[in-house]
Amino acid sequence: MCYHHHHEEVAKQMNRREFLTRTSLAGVGLAALSSLLPQQLFGDTNPKPVLPHFAPKVKRVIYLFQSGAPSQLELFDYKPKLKELFGQELPASIRGNQRLTGMTSNQKSFPLAMGKFEFKRHGKSGAELSELLPHIGKVADELCFIKSMFTEAINHDPAVTFFQTGSQQAGRPSMGSWLSYGLGSENQNLPAFVVLLSRGREGDQPLYAKLWGNGFLPSEHQGVIFRSGENPVFYLNNPNGIDKMSRRRVLDHLAKLHEAQYQHVYDEEINSRIAQYEMAYRMQSSVPETLDISREPDYIYDMYGEDSKKPGTFAANCLLARRLIEKDVRFVQLYHQGWDQHGNLPNDIRHMAKSVDQPSAALIKDLKQRGLLEDTLVIWGGEFGRTNYSQGKLTPDMYGRDHHPRCFTIFMAGAGIKKGITYGQTDDFGYNIVKNPVHVHDFQATMLHLMGIDHEQLIFKHQGRRYRLTDVAGKVVKGVLA
Structure with missing residues (x-):
């Protein structure tokens, strides 16, 4: 079984409470081990907030x-x-x-x-x-x-x-x-x-x-x-020689590479980078229109x-x-x-x-x-x-x-x-x-x-x-x- 699939099995069989209970590690040793394992094992430490908390007056x-x-x-x-x-x-x-x-x-x-x-x-x-x-x-x-x-x-x-x-x-x-x-x-x-x-x-x-x-x-x-x-x-x-369709294909392939990397290391910053690339692509048409005050x-x-x-x-x-x-x-x-x-x-x-x-x-x-x-x-x-x-x-x-x-x-x-x-x-x-x-x-x-x-x-x-x-x-x- 490969390293990545082994961790998936661990995550399925053991939740965070069970992991902490069954291991005798403590202190720095536990922190070091936890940093090497997928974060899914411990749950999301920063779940997306459910906002607003109450009716806003300002948008x-x-x-x-x-x-x-x-x-x-x-x-x-x-x-x-x-x-x-x-x-x-x-x-x-x-x-x-x-x-x-x-x-x-x-x-x-x-x-x-x-x-x-x-x-x-x-x-x-x-x-x-x-x-x-x-x-x-x-x-x-x-x-x-x-x-x-x-x-x-x-x-x-x-x-x-x-x-x-x-x-x-x-x-x-x-x-x-x-x-x-x-x-x-x-x-x-x-x-x-x-x-x-x-x-x-x-x-x-x-x-x-x-x-x-x-x-x-x-x-x-x-x-x-x-x-x-x-x-x-x-x-x-777009750089010289790159049209809109070419850039779209590049972004699609890049997204696949990032997704594969994310499935391997579970780094949320990878998803943020994908979101930024996509925003930049959409901004190509929206920004010139918005900033044109003529x-x-x-x-x-x-x-x-x-x-x-x-x-x-x-x-x-x-x-x-x-x-x-x-x-x-x-x-x-x-x-x-x-x-x-x-x-x-x-x-x-x-x-x-x-x-x-x-x-x-x-x-x-x-x-x-x-x-x-x-x-x-x-x-x-x-x-x-x-x-x-x-x-x-x-x-x-x-x-x-x-x-x-x-x-x-x-x-x-x-x-x-x-x-x-x-x-x-x-x-x-x-x-x-x-x-x-x-x-x-x-x-x-x-x-x-x-x-x-x-x-x-x-x-x-x-x-x-x-x-x-x-x-x-x-x-x-x-x-x-x-």
Whole structure:
């Protein structure tokens, strides 16, 4: 009897409990032996989850991630006291024992800073927004502002990784991958998780594939980057000399080889690879059609702004996000780089705000007019906030702000979220939270809840430990739920 058939006989004659009972092996010896035997003998350690756990309010998510951390003080969280005390020292009682970055820890003083930007109230909700965001102000009654976000991460890379994967360390699945794994795709011709990249200005913090990676989940759940240009997805087009029918025959034979290999080693990643090949084949026709925005009417371009005609811009990606949502893509992740403003903040933030203001508002209006906002969640925000004191030189027209994880602002709109509210509050200095703090894991738990998922029950076992997006924390923020 061959090695493989012998294991099949063992599996038939002995279940897991009987195997452990009859063998005298223990500890490392048992673990080593079990790793050599087919996993069918022990049962699937990660059976496909049966989701949703309860009726979802959200079917799809568009996450407009503002990489580099926009200053909440110039955009959302108006603090007139900072104008009143401009240039004066931040009181030690307010700063407390807050951890500082290496960029300001050696500063001898911490002068309070506030620029000349004016704030005004918008809509029936009376939301206070900066003059830098006039278009977002016009949709303020659709928005839920959370002004009491906080995180433990104080540097960009771990902070962005924390938001996207639930851990400051690389290697965990991203939230889009978790949703793809748990809920699957509603369109078999497009990925469940798509990533779009844009840049508002040069010289900002880099982004890495780990942010949309699948971690230890099957690789078919990783985010797929759609790039601007003729080849939006790498290796999607047929090589020279290979037509569609030839590629189909190659894939059919490759699938047979993979199936034979799977029957020999029982590695689920083999099935994931087959699924990816098949998805790439189907995407050959679906992707060009979806990404072709040339047929959009002029009023749509006018709504999103002139940049929406320029591939790769934030405005163009917002328009693409709407098209992807129309095709039932589960999770669309936009990253917009350029918000890391340690110096020359007044000028740089004006430029960055202009790049996102009109298209962000247009996306919400466009989704609403198409009836898509009723089951779509839109999220807007960065990885942490900015200090109320200046980093380096301070004048009304020239100052910068360092990283501030203790409090910052994000906003959401769409399905399951209360409209026209502000949740949470910071002190008069914009330095500490005084009401309704919301941790990164709370935010993640709330997003999963809106998708019909109990965050404590979406679990994947890896290397002997059960993992989830919210790690061992997180609670649903019920105060923002409609």
